[in-house]
Amino acid sequence: MKDDERDLYFVEGIAVPQTPLPGEEPAAWGKTTVIGQRQPRVDAYERVSGTAVYPSDVVLPNMLYGALLRCPHAHARVKKVDISAAERMEGVHAILTGASLAGKVKWPYSEEVVTDLFDAQCRFEGEAVAAVAATTPYVARDALRAIAVEYEVLPFVADERESLAPGAAQIHAGGNRFKAETYERGDVNKGFAEADVVLEEKYRTACEIQSPMELHGCVANWEGDSLTIWESTQGVYAVQAKTADILGLPLSKVRVIGHYMGGGFGAKLQPGKYTICAALLARKIGRPVKIFLSREEAMLAAGNRPPANMTIKAGVKKDGTLTALQFSGLGSGGAYPAGGTSLLDWLVRDLYVCPNVQSELTDVAINAGPARPFRAPGHPQCAWALEQMMDALAEAIGMDPVDLRLKNVPLVSQGREGSPPYTTTGLSACITEGAEAFGWREARRRTAAARKEKNHLKRGVGMGSCVWFVGGGRPPSTVIVKLFADGSVNLNMGASDIGTGTKTVMSMVLAEELGVRPETIQIEHADTGSTQYATPSGGSKTVPTESPAVRSAAIAVKQQLLKMAAGELGSPLENLRYTGEYIEATDSGKKVKITDLASLKKQGVVVGIGYRGPNPEGKVVNPFAAQFCEVEVNTRTGEVRILRFLGAHESGRVMDRLTFDNQVFGGITMGIGLGMTEKRILDANSTGKMVNRNLHDYKLPTALDVPEEMVSLPVDMPDSEANNTGAKGLGEPVTIPTAAAIANAIYDAVGVRVRQSPADPLTMNRLLAEQSPEERS
């Protein structure tokens, strides 16, 4: 900081909104000066200098390293665990097994299914069997190898399509069917009868692994009867609650810290067995214990996006009116109830106007690691089916895919009871403005004309659109803002910044409201011991949940400053204007610098508390999007190259344009993974084991897999009804329509429908070979 700025944390000359009277909801921001700008991350320095301490970076004095022994079979019963050799090894300090815990520590897989922490029944490859702590991770792994386990290997089922077949291995006593849900509105048979065209098709998306770059894990340390856990998590309070519950500790005795974390995507909303093991080992030895999983363990046991098998039947009139949608989905969240079909039919129910909708979802068990929420659960899968079907319908009635979608944009949430209206919907704007910016119509003409050319490189364009089920945020959230005597500001907030720029956006909210510079704001966050309660950062809810609370807290600070100034300037409150650096009296023309307020100097600090208020009653707050892409298919090699992508996103008010764009590109990149490269492969025939359990064989998109041209087109629609900052969530819609848009572009290029993800060269070669000669051009 320059010398002349040392006493001045305020931005000069910017208009700062008026403080509302107490008890009044703050008015929506008009023109903003900080919000909506391109603000680099407030913690970027820490992240690029190596000074940011992630949980996996934590090294405590006297710390030991833990590791988990995992079942190598898809389905087995542990008969005997012999730790005698491992116990004698130099450097091994403690070993926990099912026998040593004597059934005293339970692990709740779901509300209904609770097992022992080390359960004799191992229902998936990678289930925890024992845990060790040793002087180094190398010795810990040596110890795991020295533990002799006798397994009774059991029959398995690794393909969800076989799970309900007669004679399939039974994973739970009650059978393999976890859940069957149905939904119905209108009459689909009547709808199909009214249609000019009815199409039916089957689609499948493969199972994906979240694969955050920082592995799952924690460091656990006891001070007397108080436990502190540094955990790589999306929600410190969620980790605290489950850990305290399992260990039978008061919440006040479990402190969870997660200032930085290296990605979660839904897989880090809860603690893992490793968290409990680290705490138990640390207590047993009286030394801190660090457990971080290996990549292989994370792939087997730390969550996934369930595979989805979908059948969709749709009816449409020649003018593009949808008359009926019928959907059935079969999925599996693995060996325990874990949302195997969670929200799988939501887009069918809600995205387009349709009076007659029926769906049925079946969630079954297989011998595989339990699913965890994965960025927009159910939605990208459903988009893969629905958005390809929309294109097929459009082709059948000779309508442009963009026009068919625009014809069916809803203003109410039909999927919900009573069809409540959305507060705002930018779906039409996303499709229209996106198509315009992409040059959709011109591109469609170009690709259609090029199709007749004799060339093995075929280009096509495709699109997809979406709504995201939530994304409006909700209570509870409490934050505290402190303004110190020198005018600098501290924010205390429990929410985690999982890489989405939460801290940066909150700094911008404070800067906007208080007129201070974002970089002078200090933030304490994500620590159950010292920050306020927050729900985990997931569901695209962090900005719409926390930012209104932060704004309210800033207003509470302003109100107190104005009260102080009223006394010192001798003017009534209603005649005072807060301008950031000063408070001015409009009647007398007198003004006082905020840092000169005598009461502030005496008091040392002004504290404002902000609470997240309720969402509007009877209305739905959802974000919307449309994405467009152009691909080039090599019909000789089956390779698909994505040439360009455009994401048009309506997430209420654009808070930070820089992190907004980054999120859009990131979501598209992840969607490219679903569409083009990623699939968990289980050896369903002979062992049930995962065969691509590493980042070489399980392909995440690299810098070479994303197009050079990526465009983010924000549809900036401040939603003043939703909350006092007008923001909606962005993190999930950005990845929903991507894979479907790619599949539609491939169809446009070569006339091949990719029904099963991913569209890798093997799949493409097979599909191209199956094409009849006249389809080939």
Add this chain to the structure above:
Amino acid sequence: MKKKEDDEKTGQCQCEHGYTRRGFLASVGVGAMAAIATTSKLSSAKEASPAELSAEKAVVVTLLVNDRTHRLLVEPRWSLLYVLREHLGLTGTKVGCERGECGACTVLIDDLPRNACLTLAVEAEGRRITTLEGLMQGEELGPVQQAFVEEDAMQCGYCTPGQIMSVEGLLRARPQPTPAEIRQAVSGNLCRCGTYPHIVKAAARAADLKAKR
């Protein structure tokens, strides 16, 4: 840059005696064996002849990290990554897979980007090791780090140190790279948040910043 096919044939990249990711993977087994067998590289000659060197038996190694010399007692099986993070406290180097597949642990060894997880600490003796922390000029960010801040070339930030080191290595060999060279250079660094477009922009910006300094 020369032809890409040359790289794939030899596993060597055109820039001096560098490695592509694939070539590096193919050669690392040999490297690890060679290091264990080469006692001349180990400071403690008394530790014995190659035949007696066991994986668990600690040896003294002298590492030159960020221009500082560290004399350490390490087990020959310890990776450079483990020693940097858990013994030297240089946690800017991240751990993502310990198999040379994600690039989170990228450091420079004699100016070339290498996976610290596939490099044994004993193997790194006598080499010039640069980690993320070594790019700092006191409190000031180095040009690549500065460019990553300006272009928002990070989200969760966990792959970021590896990305920065790959870009640093590229710019040391090719001060004015093309966008295609940049994408190739960071293609061994996985970013699950998907910040690639910003990373490519940051690398180009870094080249400009470096040229100005």
